Amino acid sequence: MTDSQGETDARTATDPQTAIDAQTEGRRRERDDRVYDHTAGDVQEGVPFIGAGPGDPGLLTVTGKNLVEDADLVVHAGSLVNSELLEEYCADAELVNSVGKDLEELVPLMRDAYEDGREVVRLHSGDPAIYGAALEQMDALEHEGVPTYFVPGVTSAFAASATLRTQLTLNETANHVAFTRPQGETLDPEDDHISEFVEMGDVTTCIYLGTHAVGDTMDRLLAEGHDPETPVTVVYHASWPDEEIIEGTIETIGERLDDAGYRASAMVIVGQAGTGAGYERSYLYGDWANRGPNDGETEADD
Numbered sequence: 001m002t003d004s005q006g007e008t009d010a011r012t013a014t015d016p017q018t019a020i021d022a023q024t025e026g027r028r029r030e031r032d033d034r035v036y037d038h039t040a041g042d043v044q045e046g047v048p049f050i051g052a053g054p055g056d057p058g059l060l061t062v063t064g065k066n067l068v069e070d071a072d073l074v075v076h077a078g079s080l081v082n083s084e085l086l087e088e089y090c091a092d093a094e095l096v097n098s099v100g101k102d103l104e105e106l107v108p109l110m111r112d113a114y115e116d117g118r119e120v121v122r123l124h125s126g127d128p129a130i131y132g133a134a135l136e137q138m139d140a141l142e143h144e145g146v147p148t149y150f151v152p153g154v155t156s157a158f159a160a161s162a163t164l165r166t167q168l169t170l171n172e173t174a175n176h177v178a179f180t181r182p183q184g185e186t187l188d189p190e191d192d193h194i195s196e197f198v199e200m201g202d203v204t205t206c207i208y209l210g211t212h213a214v215g216d217t218m219d220r221l222l223a224e225g226h227d228p229e230t231p232v233t234v235v236y237h238a239s240w241p242d243e244e245i246i247e248g249t250i251e252t253i254g255e256r257l258d259d260a261g262y263r264a265s266a267m268v269i270v271g272q273a274g275t276g277a278g279y280e281r282s283y284l285y286g287d288w289a290n291r292g293p294n295d296g297e298t299e300a301d302d
């Protein structure tokens, strides 16, 4: 690439924030045509941002697996992506761990490989749409002329609920689900809404990025007057061979987790649904089943 003076540039990229601002401004004006031209399962032109799932290689989607198997360069989310998956599906690819690399490094790395004709994939843990910081990479790449798209994955809250043999929504117990994170270095206390979700009573609160802060989070909930007996279930490394479950309540889980020694990579589920206890049968296989043909105007659970 040459700049306006005709000199070879150092193949840096546009400042990422400038690129993001430009992309979001364009998105404010109009929807990208690709929104209408493709469905979520389509393999498209460009760099796929793939959800690797929670850990077990079997929980990667078929499309995700096909794409990583064909990749020449896999940029992955470090220890959050099971190395078994990388060994099994990407044995011949160049692997780059994104941890500790900023956009200024990642974007030219992926752009240059793509422009050199290599198959590039970006592998995020779980689903990239949840605490994945994927869109900013995609915007920066798109600004460089590299098309990108999402391939969804199984988020860790869903792996945790499967491990626990429960649902995150349960009739009478949990009508809503919150995917959230606690206050800390990157979230101001006023933006921490865990207490509000718990206060609602029928919300299953799934706390990401909060393993190290469970004690503090529970202390805050106690100080704010929440029922100390509210169930809290922690699933460490859901779907990994060393998966572990720690059960407790708002009052007890902090100490139990300290004893277990986990400081990262766990899903913290606050609410009755995490236990699978206390729910009522649903309408779907009761009154709804017997009410005659569905006119299609209302949706029932499945």
Ligand SMILES: C[S@@+](CC[C@H](N)C(=O)[O-])C[C@H]1O[C@@H](n2cnc3c(N)ncnc32)[C@H](O)[C@@H]1O
Pocket (backbone or CB within 6 Å): 054, 055, 080, 124, 125, 126, 127, 128, 129, 130, 131, 132, 154, 155, 156, 157, 159, 160, 207, 208, 209, 210, 211, 235, 236, 237, 238, 239, 240, 264, 265, 266, 267, 268
């Ligand atoms: C940066 S976020 C990424 C979340 C990911 N995009 C997802 O959809 O699961 C990392 C957090 O996800 C949760 N997490 C990721 N993998 C997990 C797993 N296998 N079991 C439990 N929690 C997990 C942990 O709370 C961890 O701190």
